[in-house]
Amino acid sequence: MELHNGMLYWPTTFVKPSHTNPAIKGRYDVIIIGAGMSGLLTANALMNEGLSVAILERNEIASGSTSANTGLLQYSNDIMLHELAEQIGEQDAVRFYTLCYEALETLDKIAAILPDKADFIRRPSICFASKKSDVKKLEAEFEMLHRHGFPVEFWNDIIVKNRLPFEAPAALYTMNDAEINPFKFVVYLAEQLKSQGVHIFENTFGNIIEEEGTQQIIKTMHGDFKTSRIVYTTGYGRLPYGKMKGANINRSYAIVTEQNPRFKGWYEKALIWETARPYLYLRTTVDNRIIIGGLDENRAHPAKDEEKMDTMAKALLEKLQGLIPNEQFHAPYSYSASFGESYDNLPFIGQHPQEKSHYYLLGYGGNGTVYSMLGAEILADLIMGRANDDARLVTLDRKYGLKMKMDV
Numbered sequence: 001m002e003l004h005n006g007m008l009y010w011p012t013t014f015v016k017p018s019h020t021n022p023a024i025k026g027r028y029d030v031i032i033i034g035a036g037m038s039g040l041l042t043a044n045a046l047m048n049e050g051l052s053v054a055i056l057e058r059n060e061i062a063s064g065s066t067s068a069n070t071g072l073l074q075y076s077n078d079i080m081l082h083e084l085a086e087q088i089g090e091q092d093a094v095r096f097y098t099l100c101y102e103a104l105e106t107l108d109k110i111a112a113i114l115p116d117k118a119d120f121i122r123r124p125s126i127c128f129a130s131k132k133s134d135v136k137k138l139e140a141e142f143e144m145l146h147r148h149g150f151p152v153e154f155w156n157d158i159i160v161k162n163r164l165p166f167e168a169p170a171a172l173y174t175m176n177d178a179e180i181n182p183f184k185f186v187v188y189l190a191e192q193l194k195s196q197g198v199h200i201f202e203n204t205f206g207n208i209i210e211e212e213g214t215q216q217i218i219k220t221m222h223g224d225f226k227t228s229r230i231v232y233t234t235g236y237g238r239l240p241y242g243k244m245k246g247a248n249i250n251r252s253y254a255i256v257t258e259q260n261p262r263f264k265g266w267y268e269k270a271l272i273w274e275t276a277r278p279y280l281y282l283r284t285t286v287d288n289r290i291i292i293g294g295l296d297e298n299r300a301h302p303a304k305d306e307e308k309m310d311t312m313a314k315a316l317l318e319k320l321q322g323l324i325p326n327e328q329f330h331a332p333y334s335y336s337a338s339f340g341e342s343y344d345n346l347p348f349i350g351q352h353p354q355e356k357s358h359y360y361l362l363g364y365g366g367n368g369t370v371y372s373m374l375g376a377e378i379l380a381d382l383i384m385g386r387a388n389d390d391a392r393l394v395t396l397d398r399k400y401g402l403k404m405k406m407d408v
């Protein structure tokens, strides 16, 4: 399945190092299928445990939705904390938000040793009320975030007006979030891991799996790969084994404006989003551009039709002009991409309930990168046989998790 269509921005920001597949080893402790954000972060966590790891990627490293990711890293989720508390209870909801907050710290540490720090920069976030009736929601959210010690401020309409180029009835200002160039991050992390012994195989489709006792054999056109544990970090594509019960694949749009050295951005170059669903979001880049995305549609495949792509790019540009009326923008980059969301707004992470040698890390949702990070750590614990009490929050064995019967 094609995951995006149109003109991507991140692959133009640096020259991707060339890649040569290594020789296949006799056996690996773990084989990861999919070399995107989730695959590389999982490989990093498992390599740190001293395990031998190979990653099989059917295309190129970071060529999936990682290259379309707009790179907003936030501890707040598509589902607000007080709404998640209603769904799974306050204690678990707060724990999940804490995991997201901590995942940002870990991403910061990993980015810190990569070239250009993969353009990881700490930013605050501003979530504005799209309409007056959403102010109550922001008040409830502020109360719960504040009570549990998350760094947050409530802004009324006057503060919003004084600090932002547009007006809104209220906003939540949250601190310690970040922006990143996710493509750079994954490509450079791959380079680092390769130099530390992780084997990455591009153009290698990991689809046919045979079992020999406890051994799994992945048959590919380049040869057989042997392991006892397989981790699927296959993103929004069809799973080689199994199906998710509670997930939708939609499509989204994003544009990236041309450089404008005159435009200094807005308040603290915060990551901006809103209470409406689907929401509009925007951020700046290190080279003075603006990325704005949203306008999600209930279709799995990215738009292909040029007229449709044009219409959606224009619509996003108009939204941007509406928010920042005193500047003129043009957008040389625009694309459509598939985007996975789970019914309960939680990612799918863990060991297959029946097929014990299979693990999944599918970070469906707007906070996908943060999910990839916290998922990599949970899987490292599960694979090393350590107890991880957080795993139950995102387990495949839940109402909206994995279909039990293997669906080959």
Ligand SMILES: Cc1cc2nc3c(=O)[nH]c(=O)nc-3n(C[C@H](O)[C@H](O)[C@H](O)COP(=O)(O)OP(=O)(O)OC[C@H]3O[C@@H](n4cnc5c(N)ncnc54)[C@H](O)[C@@H]3O)c2cc1C
Pocket: 003, 033, 034, 035, 036, 037, 038, 039, 056, 057, 058, 059, 060, 061, 062, 063, 064, 065, 066, 067, 068, 069, 070, 071, 072, 073, 204, 205, 206, 207, 233, 234, 235, 236, 237, 240, 252, 253, 254, 293, 337, 338, 339, 361, 362, 363, 364, 365, 366, 367, 368, 369, 370, 372
């Ligand atoms: C428009 C858009 C904006 C987004 N913005 C944000 C954002 O601001 N912040 C954020 O946190 N998240 C964001 N996301 C989500 C984020 O992109 C995803 O969470 C993230 O890319 C998922 O990474 P992944 O490694 O799981 O998937 P992918 O990057 O898609 O990687 C999966 C890889 O698996 C490979 N693969 C699949 N099947 C096989 C197989 N059988 N054999 C071998 N290889 C296989 C694919 O080729 C692919 O390269 C956004 C997504 C979109 C589409």
